[in-house]
Amino acid sequence: MKVLVPIKRVIDYNVKARVKADNSDVDLTNVKMALNPFCEIAIEEAIRLKEAGTATEVIAVTIGAKASQEQLRTALALGADKAIHIETDEKLESLHVAKLLAKIVEQEAPELVILGKQSIDSDNNQTGQMLAALTGRGQGTFASKVDIANGTVNVTREVDGGLQTVALKLPAVVTTDLRLNEPRYASLPNIMKAKRKPLEVIAADSLGVDLTPRIELVAVHEPAKRSGGIIVDDVAQLVDLLKTQAKVI
Amino acid sequence: MKTLVIADHDNGSLKPETSKTINAALKLGFAVDVLIAGENVAPMSEIVASIAGVNTVLVADHSEYAHQLAENIADLVLSLAPDYSHLVASATTTGKNFMPRVAALLDVAQISEIIDVVDADTFKRPIYAGNAIATVKSLDSKKVLTVRASSFDLQGEQAPAESRVVDSVFSSELSAFVSVEQTESERPELTAAQVVISGGRGMQNGENFSLLNGIADKLGAAIGASRAAVDAGFVPNDMQVGQTGKIVAPNLYIAVGISGAIQHLAGMKDSKVIVAINKDPDAPIFQVADYGLVADLFDVLPELEQAL
Ligand SMILES: Cc1cc2nc3c(=O)[nH]c(=O)nc-3n(C[C@H](O)[C@H](O)[C@H](O)COP(=O)(O)OP(=O)(O)OC[C@H]3O[C@@H](n4cnc5c(N)ncnc54)[C@H](O)[C@@H]3O)c2cc1C
Ligand SMILES: Cc1cc2nc3c(=O)[nH]c(=O)nc-3n(C[C@H](O)[C@H](O)[C@H](O)COP(=O)(O)OP(=O)(O)OC[C@H]3O[C@@H](n4cnc5c(N)ncnc54)[C@H](O)[C@@H]3O)c2cc1C
Numbered sequence: 001m002k003v004l005v006p007i008k009r010v011i012d013y014n015v016k017a018r019v020k021a022d023n024s025d026v027d028l029t030n031v032k033m034a035l036n037p038f039c040e041i042a043i044e045e046a047i048r049l050k051e052a053g054t055a056t057e058v059i060a061v062t063i064g065a066k067a068s069q070e071q072l073r074t075a076l077a078l079g080a081d082k083a084i085h086i087e088t089d090e091k092l093e094s095l096h097v098a099k100l101l102a103k104i105v106e107q108e109a110p111e112l113v114i115l116g117k118q119s120i121d122s123d124n125n126q127t128g129q130m131l132a133a134l135t136g137r138g139q140g141t142f143a144s145k146v147d148i149a150n151g152t153v154n155v156t157r158e159v160d161g162g163l164q165t166v167a168l169k170l171p172a173v174v175t176t177d178l179r180l181n182e183p184r185y186a187s188l189p190n191i192m193k194a195k196r197k198p199l200e201v202i203a204a205d206s207l208g209v210d211l212t213p214r215i216e217l218v219a220v221h222e223p224a225k226r227s228g229g230i231i232v233d234d235v236a237q238l239v240d241l242l243k244t245q246a247k248v249i
Numbered sequence: 250m251k252t253l254v255i256a257d258h259d260n261g262s263l264k265p266e267t268s269k270t271i272n273a274a275l276k277l278g279f280a281v282d283v284l285i286a287g288e289n290v291a292p293m294s295e296i297v298a299s300i301a302g303v304n305t306v307l308v309a310d311h312s313e314y315a316h317q318l319a320e321n322i323a324d325l326v327l328s329l330a331p332d333y334s335h336l337v338a339s340a341t342t343t344g345k346n347f348m349p350r351v352a353a354l355l356d357v358a359q360i361s362e363i364i365d366v367v368d369a370d371t372f373k374r375p376i377y378a379g380n381a382i383a384t385v386k387s388l389d390s391k392k393v394l395t396v397r398a399s400s401f402d403l404q405g406e407q408a409p410a411e412s413r414v415v416d417s418v419f420s421s422e423l424s425a426f427v428s429v430e431q432t433e434s435e436r437p438e439l440t441a442a443q444v445v446i447s448g449g450r451g452m453q454n455g456e457n458f459s460l461l462n463g464i465a466d467k468l469g470a471a472i473g474a475s476r477a478a479v480d481a482g483f484v485p486n487d488m489q490v491g492q493t494g495k496i497v498a499p500n501l502y503i504a505v506g507i508s509g510a511i512q513h514l515a516g517m518k519d520s521k522v523i524v525a526i527n528k529d530p531d532a533p534i535f536q537v538a539d540y541g542l543v544a545d546l547f548d549v550l551p552e553l554e555q556a557l
C-alpha cells in the first residue's frame with residue numbers, strides 16, 4: 001500500500017509572528033521556519049505503517065517555494081522513500097493546494113493520504129477535507145488512532161464531545177490530531193542518507209490547475225493587546241478584587 | 250442573496266454555537282434559513298425556529314444523518330446550495346469536518362473561523378495562533394464560511410418561524426459510523442460557560458484535577474486543560490483549550506499550573522478577565538493575566554474554594 005503525505009513549511013511553533021508595519025501581511029523575513037507539527041505527526045504515522053508492513057512506500061509532497069525542499073529532506077530523513085516538490089512562489093489557498101494534490105493522487109494512486117489537520121500559520125483546517133471531496137474519497141479528520149485491515153481504515157477522531165470512530169473504505173484521506181503519535185527525531189546517518197533519496201520537482205503551473213486567487217488579503221493587523229494586570233498578595237485579595245473590581249463573581 | 254446556516258447539535262441537544270453562528274450570519278444582511286440534519290431532530294428544530302432572526306428551518310430527519318458523517322452532510326448541503334449566496338457553519342469539529350468538503354464540491358474557497366463580518370464579502374479571521382488578524386475578501390460568487398462562535402453573541406427568542414421538511418437522503422458508501430465515546434459531565438460546556446477554570450501540567454496528575462471541582466461547582470464553571478495535561482493523560486482530549494483545541498472567551502478564565510504558551514493563549518486570551526495561578530513569577534501567563542497569584546497551587550486551591 002502506497003501512502004502519500006502532503007507536508008507544509010511553516011513558521012516554527014516557538015516563534016511569535018509579527019505583523020508588518022504597513023499592515024500588508026505577517027513579516028516572515030529571517031524567521032525560523034519548520035515542518036508544520038501536524039505534518040510531522042502525519043509522516044510519523046506513515047512511517048509506522050511501513051514499519052508494521054502495512055505500507056510499502058511513503059511519498060512526501062509539498063507545494064511551495066524552493067526553500068520548502070528543506071522540509072521534504074526532513075521528511076526523507078524521517079523515513080519517507082521519495083519526495084515530490086510542486087514548485088511555486090505564489091501564496092496558494094487551501095482549494096488550490098487541494099487541487100494540485102488531487103493531481104498527484106491521480107498520478108501516484110496512493111491508497112491512503114495522511115495530512116495534518118491544520119497548518120499553524122493559516123489555521124485553515126481545510127486541505128484534507130477538500131482533497132477528499134475532490135478525489136471522491138471518504139475522510140477521517142482529527143485522527144487520534146488509525147487501524148487498517150481488510151480494505152478498511154478505522155479512524156478514531158477527536159471531536160468536541162469526546163471520541164468518534166468511523167470506518168472508511170480505502171482509498172481514503174486521514175488528517176492527524178495531536179494525540180495520534182509522538183514523532184521521532186531524524187538521526188544524523190538518516191539525514192545524510194536523505195540527501196541521496198529521490199526528490200522530483202514539478203512546476204505548479206504545469207499541472208493544469210487554475211490558480212487564480214479566490215480570496216484577497218485586504219490587511220493584517222495586530223490583535224487587541226491586553227493591558228497589564230496586577231500581582232495579588234493572596235487568595236483573599238484575589239477574591240475581593242474579582243468581586244469588587246472585576247465584578248465577575 | 251440568502252444565507253443558510255447549518256445547525257450544530259450533539260445527540261439531542263442543540264449546541265450553543267448555533268445561536269451565535271446565526272448572530273454572525275444575520276450580520277451579512279440577508280434572510281437566514283437554518284438546516285438541521287440528524288435523527289429525531291424535531292424537538293431541536295423547534296428550538297431553532299424560536300431563535301430570533303431565523304426565517305425558515307429546514308429539517309432533514311433521517312438515520313443516515315444520525316452521526317453527521319461529513320460525506321453525507323456535505324452532499325445534503327450541496328443539494329440545497331443553489332438557493333443560497335452564503336453557507337455558514339460553526340467552527341466546531343462538526344462544521345470543520347464537512348464544510349471544506351462543501352466548498353471544494355462547489356469549487357469555491359472556504360473562509361475559516363471568522364471573528365467579524367465587515368460586509369457580505371469581507372471578514373476578519375485570526376491567523377498565526379491569533380497573533381495576527383487578517384481581513385480577507387472573498388472573490389467567489391458563493392461564500393462558504395465557518396464562524397468562531399466565541400466572538401459573537403447569543404441571539405434572543407422569537408415566535409417560532411415556519412419549518413419545511415427536506416426529504417432527500419444522501420447515503421455515502423465511503424464511510425460508516427462505528428462508535429462514539431462521549432465524555433460525560435454535569436458541568437456546562439467549555440464553549441458556553443461564563444467561567445472556565447483550566448489546569449495544566451502543574452496539576453501533576455488526573456486525580457489532582459479534583460482540586461478544581463469544588464471551585465468549579467461554586468462558580469458554575471466548566472473545566473478545561475492545557476495540551477500538556479491532555480497529552481499526559483490527566484484529562485480527556487475534549488478539554489483542551491488552545492489554538493488546536495477549543496477556543497473560549499468566558500467572563501472569567503482561571504489558569505492553574507499553566508505556563509502560557511502561544512498555543513494555549515490563542516484559545517483563551519479573549520476572555521474578559523484572566524486569573525493566573527502559577528508558582529513561577531516569570532511564567533508568560535502572567536503577561537496576559539489581569540490578576541496573578543504567584544503561589545503553589547496545592548496550597549491555594551483549597552483556600553480559594555473556601556473563600557468563594
Ligand atoms: C489571503 C491569504 C493570505 C495568506 N498569507 C500567508 C502568509 O502570510 N504566510 C504563508 O505562509 N501563507 C499564506 N497564505 C497561504 C496559506 O496560508 C496556505 O498555504 C494555504 O491556504 C494552504 O494551506 P492551509 O494552511 O490552508 O492548509 P490547512 O488546511 O490548514 O493544512 C492542513 C494540511 O494540509 C497540507 N498542506 C497544506 N498546505 C500544503 C502545501 N502547500 N503543500 C503540501 N501540503 C500542504 C498539510 O498536510 C497540512 O498539515 C495566504 C493565503 C491567503 C489566501
Ligand atoms: C502544533 C501544536 C499545537 C498546540 N496546541 C495547543 C493547544 O491547543 N493548547 C495548549 O494548551 N497547548 C498547545 N500546544 C502546546 C504548548 O506549546 C505547550 O506545550 C502547552 O500549552 C504547555 O502546557 P502547560 O502550560 O500545562 O505546561 P508547562 O509549559 O509545562 O507549564 C506548567 C506550568 O505549571 C507551573 N507549575 C508547576 N507546578 C506548580 C505548582 N505546584 N503550583 C503552581 N504552578 C505550578 C509551572 O511553573 C509552569 O509554568 C501546542 C503545541 C504545538 C506544537
